Amino acid sequence: MYESLAKEVVFSLRRLYELGLVSSFSGNVSARVSDDAFLITPSGVHRSIIDEKSLILMRNDGVILRKGRFRPSSEWRMHALIYETRKDVYGIVHAHPRSVVAASLLGINLEGFAEIEIFFRNKIAIVPPLKPGSLELAKAVAEVFKEDGVNSAILHGHGAVTVAESPLKAEGYMEVLEEVAEILLKKFQYNK
Secondary structure: OHHHHHHHHHHHHHHHHHOOOOOOOOOEEEEEEEOOEEEEOEOOOOOOOOOHHHOEEEEOOOOEEEOOOOOEOOOHHHHHHHHHHOOOOOEEEEEOOHHHHHHHHHOOOOOOOHHHHHHHOOOOEEEOOOOOOOHHHHHHHHHHOOOOOOOEEEEOOOEEEEEEOOHHHHHHHHHHHHHHHHHHHHHHHHHO
């Protein structure tokens, strides 16, 4: 099971990178492996070369159980607190999709769009601007996921977080967010 989760985390991150939803050194993916431990992608490593050996296995309290070749993502606290908050979540994606970030800066609401209703039940949480990698951001993100039915959050001017029962499904949710944001930005530009 551990190996298949590691492969899914790597595949999900590569897909995000290929689609431009994360840049060379940004974004992170994790998978829950037990009640108090998860696998997470490393920090400061080009997304195109991350493999299963690069992943870090760590406990929710920050203790590293199996170190990859690198240090864990600076957003590991956010992943840990979400896993503590939501026992139904087994995969988390944090990305910086350009259209989602632009829409957040322009105040464009993604709710009400068909795909948002289908995949997110029209519940997209908004997190105010907070310092990336900070405990303050981690707590704020985990807090919005306490609301029943929330599986996506837009971090104003920063990115987005999606959660699901697997890393691959969380990655798919991120694709949906970006697709809707792209369409709404085009509509916004057309109506100007």
